[in-house]
Amino acid sequence: MTTDLDKTDRAILAALQKDGRMSNAKLAELVGLSETPCARRLKRLENEGYIGHYRAVLARPALGFGVVAFVLVRFAVHDKNLANRFEREVQAIPRIIACHNVSGSADYILQVVARDLDDYGTFMRDQMRSLPGVTSVESALSLREVKADSGLPLS
Template structure:
């Protein structure tokens, strides 16, 4: 499915750079320039512009969580009883310090937040729920869904 709303300030070369860097962020500028049939300096300038304008937030390696010992992947829905006090704001600040929380989203629907959490095993996930989530002020409900099998996991955006 093609996204026709992709930022109009990006031309085909910019979009190709973004696609290639999503596939392999270790590509050298020279290799990238070669693939784009550009010289090195204009390629480098385009990459810097994409970084400066915020299209590229950073570079990272995709790691295998299971190889690193994180056998549990949980999706956690959290609810707050009172939304008028400072509890949600304190929660948002506190959750930033927990590296086992891969993502945290304020959402619509029955829950207030959706978290993606990794843990070594069910016991360590249980400890995280008891010692961290249940200890957060204002949290009134916690619903966990554990991933039984990972079908697709990607952070790549569909850049056409």
């Protein structure tokens, strides 16, 4: 699908990944278009699904979330219904900010935020270990974020 994108489309997407609140006038200036053709291209990129949605990236420490953990979740029984129940419940837990079904020694990797280690421990005990299908969990605590989600490569 990305083969349909020309240099200007990629420039629009790259600019919006850096600043999703950019005005159409500023975006048009950055990519070398007038405002109307830029707005048309932007609408087309949205309609064709290249832009999933817009959102603000919140400052985790400012909101009191001092702990980021990556949790490897393993199932003993691989049952589609159990996995579906697990995924539905994970969707409903706000502190699980990402969840991926993966290959390898774990079935899922979750990214979890917590206020502090005590809060994280309580979450693990009261919520994580009681999710459907979970037979073991392993945590890797982030010591320092080296690179945050900086957008997709568009070259």
